[in-house]
Amino acid sequence: MTEIKVNKDAPRQVVRMLVDNQPNVLARISSLFGRRNFNISTITASETHISGLTRITVVTGENDENVLHQIIAQTEKLEVVREIYLLDMKNSVYRELLLVKIRTDKNERSALHEIVDIYRGKIIDLSKNSMIVELTGSPEKLDGFMNMVSCYDIIEVCRTGITGIERGLAE
Amino acid sequence: MKMTGSQIIMEILLEQGVDTVFGYPGGAALNIYDTLYQYSDRIRHVLTAHEQGAAHAADGYARATGKTGVVFATSGPGATNLVTGIATAFMDSIPMVAITSNVANSLIGRDAFQEVYITGITMPITKHNFFVNKVEDLAHAVREAFRIAATGRKGPVLVDVTKDVSAALCEFEPKEAEHQVKMPTASDEEIQKIADMINQAERPAIYCGGGVPASDAGHELQELIHKADIPIAYTMMAVGIVGYNDTHSLGMIGMHGSVAANKAVDQADLVLALGTRFSDRVALNTEKFAQRATKVQVDIDESEINKNVIVDMSVLSDVKYFLEKLLPLVEEKKRTAWLEQVAEWRNASIAAQCPAAKMHPRDIIGAVCDMTDKETIYVTDVGQHQMWAAQFIKHRNTKVFLTSGGLGTMGFGYGAAIGAQVGCPDKRVIHFTGDASFHMNLNEACTAVSEELPIITVIMNNHVLGMVYQWQSSFYDRRYSATVPNRKTDFVKLAEGFGAKSFRAETPEEFKEAFAAALQEKGPVWIECIIDQEEKVLPMIPNGGTVEDIILN
Numbered sequence: 001m002t003e004i005k006v007n008k009d010a011p012r013q014v015v016r017m018l019v020d021n022q023p024n025v026l027a028r029i030s031s032l033f034g035r036r037n038f039n040i041s042t043i044t045a046s047e048t049h050i051s052g053l054t055r056i057t058v059v060t061g062e063n064d065e066n067v068l069h070q071i072i073a074q075t076e077k078l079e080v081v082r083e084i085y086l087l088d089m090k091n092s093v094y095r096e097l098l099l100v101k102i103r104t105d106k107n108e109r110s111a112l113h114e115i116v117d118i119y120r121g122k123i124i125d126l127s128k129n130s131m132i133v134e135l136t137g138s139p140e141k142l143d144g145f146m147n148m149v150s151c152y153d154i155i156e157v158c159r160t161g162i163t164g165i166e167r168g169l170a171e
Numbered sequence: 172m173k174m175t176g177s178q179i180i181m182e183i184l185l186e187q188g189v190d191t192v193f194g195y196p197g198g199a200a201l202n203i204y205d206t207l208y209q210y211s212d213r214i215r216h217v218l219t220a221h222e223q224g225a226a227h228a229a230d231g232y233a234r235a236t237g238k239t240g241v242v243f244a245t246s247g248p249g250a251t252n253l254v255t256g257i258a259t260a261f262m263d264s265i266p267m268v269a270i271t272s273n274v275a276n277s278l279i280g281r282d283a284f285q286e287v288y289i290t291g292i293t294m295p296i297t298k299h300n301f302f303v304n305k306v307e308d309l310a311h312a313v314r315e316a317f318r319i320a321a322t323g324r325k326g327p328v329l330v331d332v333t334k335d336v337s338a339a340l341c342e343f344e345p346k347e348a349e350h351q352v353k354m355p356t357a358s359d360e361e362i363q364k365i366a367d368m369i370n371q372a373e374r375p376a377i378y379c380g381g382g383v384p385a386s387d388a389g390h391e392l393q394e395l396i397h398k399a400d401i402p403i404a405y406t407m408m409a410v411g412i413v414g415y416n417d418t419h420s421l422g423m424i425g426m427h428g429s430v431a432a433n434k435a436v437d438q439a440d441l442v443l444a445l446g447t448r449f450s451d452r453v454a455l456n457t458e459k460f461a462q463r464a465t466k467v468q469v470d471i472d473e474s475e476i477n478k479n480v481i482v483d484m485s486v487l488s489d490v491k492y493f494l495e496k497l498l499p500l501v502e503e504k505k506r507t508a509w510l511e512q513v514a515e516w517r518n519a520s521i522a523a524q525c526p527a528a529k530m531h532p533r534d535i536i537g538a539v540c541d542m543t544d545k546e547t548i549y550v551t552d553v554g555q556h557q558m559w560a561a562q563f564i565k566h567r568n569t570k571v572f573l574t575s576g577g578l579g580t581m582g583f584g585y586g587a588a589i590g591a592q593v594g595c596p597d598k599r600v601i602h603f604t605g606d607a608s609f610h611m612n613l614n615e616a617c618t619a620v621s622e623e624l625p626i627i628t629v630i631m632n633n634h635v636l637g638m639v640y641q642w643q644s645s646f647y648d649r650r651y652s653a654t655v656p657n658r659k660t661d662f663v664k665l666a667e668g669f670g671a672k673s674f675r676a677e678t679p680e681e682f683k684e685a686f687a688a689a690l691q692e693k694g695p696v697w698i699e700c701i702i703d704q705e706e707k708v709l710p711m712i713p714n715g716g717t718v719e720d721i722i723l724n
Contacts, residue, residue: 023302024290024291024294024302027291027294028294031294031295032295035295066477066481069476069477070474070477070478073473073474073476074474076473076474077298077472077474078299079298079299079319080299
C-alpha cells in the first residue's frame with residue numbers, strides 16, 4: 001500500500017499529478033473530488049515539457065492521513081492519471097502569484113509603493129487613480145501583503161493557487 | 172483496409188469475442204445499426220423495450236457469463252436511459268462497454284436534436300469514457316474500452332461516437348484482443364504473515380464480498396475454510412460462494428444478515444476480509460465492526476483499503492492468487508470450541524425465523540430451489556424479496572445469484588434476467604421480484620416474448636412498496652407515506668397482453684403447481700404470489716447499530 005507521509009503541522013497539503021493532456025481531464029479530476037467530498041483549496045493545470053502530459057497541482061485543506069490516502073488512491077484509478085503523490089512540503093519550494101488592483105490617489109501612492117517594495121512586489125500598471133501590483137511567493141507572504149494593504153480600497157484580487165516542485169534530484 | 176467507423180466497431184467487437192449485444196436504435200445510431208444488419212450472422216442484437224432494460228441485460232449477461240456485456244444506444248434520451256444501468260454495473264464492478272451514438276460533430280455543443288453530453292453525465296459512473304469525433308481515434312478507443320472494462324477491478328466504460336464518425340472511412344488494421352491481466356499480487360512475506368495470524372488465531376472468521384466470485388476464487392475459499400476450520404460470512408455480492416448447507420457457512424452478514432454471521436464477526440479474534448469494502452449495509456457501525464478482531468483486508472483496489480473501516484493489515488492482491496499461495500501455508504486444524512459456538516448461533520438463527528404465514532416468501536423460494544437444478548441462475552430486483560432471496564435461496568454454486576447490490580436498482584431484475592438467459596440458453600433463469608420493482612421494468616416482457624426466453628418471474632405481491640413500508644412501520648410510527656399505491660394491476664391479464672403465460676398463487680400448493688407448469692413452457696412465465704403486506708425482512712440491524720441491536724421479530 002502507498003505510504004502517505006503527512007506533515008500535520010503544514011497548513012495545507014499539496015497533491016501533484018501528471019495527467020494525459022486531453023479534453024475533459026480537469027473535469028475528470030474535479031468531478032472525482034466533488035463526488036467524494038474531498039476539499040480543494042486551489043487547483044492549477046498547465047502543459048509540461050513532455051508533450052501530451054499536463055501537470056496538475058491540487059492544494060487541499062484535508063490533513064487526515066486516511067482522507068489523503070483516499071484522495072491519492074481514488075485519483076490514481078482515473079485512466080488519465082499517470083503519476084500522483086503528496087508533495088513533501090519540507091523538501092520543496094512552492095509559489096503562488098497574486099495580482100491586486102488598488103484604488104490610489106497621489107497621496108497614497110508612495111506609501112503603497114513602499115509596502116510593495118518591502119514585499120518585493122512589482123507595480124505593473126499605474127493610472128491616475130489605481131495601480132496593479134504583482135507579487136509571487138509563498139501563500140503566507142501573499143496573505144501578509146494582503147493584510148498590509150487591507151486598509152486601502154481593494155478593487156480586485158486574483159491569486160493563481162500554489163504550484164510546487166521538490167528540491168534536488170531523486171537519488 | 173479502408174472501413175467505415177461502424178464497420179470498425181463491428182470488427183473490434185468480433186476481435187474481442189463479442190457475439191451478442193443489447194440495445195435500441197435511433198437517428199444518430201442509424202449508420203451503426205445499418206452495419207449491424209450486415210454483421211447479423213455473427214453478432215446477435217437483442218432489442219429491448221427501453222434502453223435501461225438493455226443496459227441491465229448487458230449487465231446480467233456479464234454477471235452470468237463472466238464476459239464483458241455490450242450495449243448500444245442512440246444519442247440524447249437513448250444515452251441517458253442507460254445511466255441507471257451503467258451506475259448499477261459501476262457499483263457492482265461489472266464489466267460492460269456501452270457504445271452510444273451522438274449527433275454529427277458539426278452539431279456538437281449546439282443543443283442539436285437529441286444531443287446530450289453523455290461523457291460528462293457518465294463521468295462519475297464509469298471507469299472511463301471516450302468521446303470520439305475523429306474516425307482515426309475510434310479503433311483505439313473501442314479497444315481501450317474493452318481492456319479497461321475487464322482489467323483490475325472491473326466496471327463499465329462508455330464510448331460516445333458522433334454520427335459522422337460512424338460513416339467516415341478510415342484505414343483499419345485488425346489486431347488480436349489483448350488478454351493481459353496484470354493483477355496486483357500479495358508478496359510472499361505478506362502471505363506468510365497472514366498464514367501465521369490464521370494459524371495462531373483461536374476464533375478466526377472470514378468475511379467475503381463480490382471480489383471473491385469476481386476473481387473466481389470460490390473453490391480456493393472453500394478449501395481454506397475446511398482445512399483451517401474457519402466459519403465464513405458473506406455479503407450479498409458473494410451469495411453462493413459457499414454451499415447453503417455448509418456447516419462453515421454463517422450466512423449473509425449485515426443489516427439483514429443472519430445472527431450467526433454478525434455474531435461471529437463481532438466475537439472473532441481475527442477477521443479476514445476478502446474482496447469486500449465494509450459497506451454501510453455491512454459495517455453498520457464502522458467503529459464497532461469486528462471490534463474484537465485483528466482485521467486483515469485483501470483487495471485488488473487500493474482505494475478500498477481503510478476507506479470505511481480502518482484495518483490492522485492490508486494486502487493489495489487478486490484474491491484468487493492470494494488464496495492459492497496461502498493454502499499450503501495454513502495448518503490443517505480443528506477449532507472445535509469455536510465451531511461449536513458458531514453452530515449454536517447458526518441454530519439460533521434458524522430457530523428465530525418467524526412462523527410460516529399462509530404463504531411465506533421463504534416457502535416460495537424454498538419450493539423454487541427444490542424444483543430447479545444447481546446450475547439455476549437466480550436474478551432479483553430490489554427490496555424485501557431481494558433480501559428474502561439472499562437469505563433463503565439454497566445456492567450450491569457461484570455466479571448463480573444476480574442482484575443489484577451497491578446501487579440497489581429497482582427494475583434491475585427483468586433486464587438482467589433477459590441478459591442472463593441470452594448468455595446462458597441452457598440454464599434455467601428464475602427472476603424473483605416484488606410488485607413494486609416489477610412495475611418499474613415489466614415492459615421488458617415484450618423482449619422475453621420476442622426472443623422466446625423461458626424466464627420464470629416470481630412476483631411476490633404484497634400490494635405495497637414493501638421495504639419502505641417496513642421501515643415506515645418500524646421507525647416512522649406506521650405513517651405509510653406513498654407506499655400503499657392501491658394498484659389494481661391484474662398480472663395474469665397483463666402477461667397475456669404481452670403474449671406471456673401467467674399464473675396466480677395464493678397458497679404454497681398452488682404455487683408449486685404453477686411452478687411445475689411454468690417449467691414446461693418455452694417462453695416467459697409470470698407467477699404472481701400473494702403475500703402478507705405485514706411480512707417483514709428479519710433479522711435487522713438498524714443503521715449505526717451492532718449485533719447487540721439486532722431485531723429478531
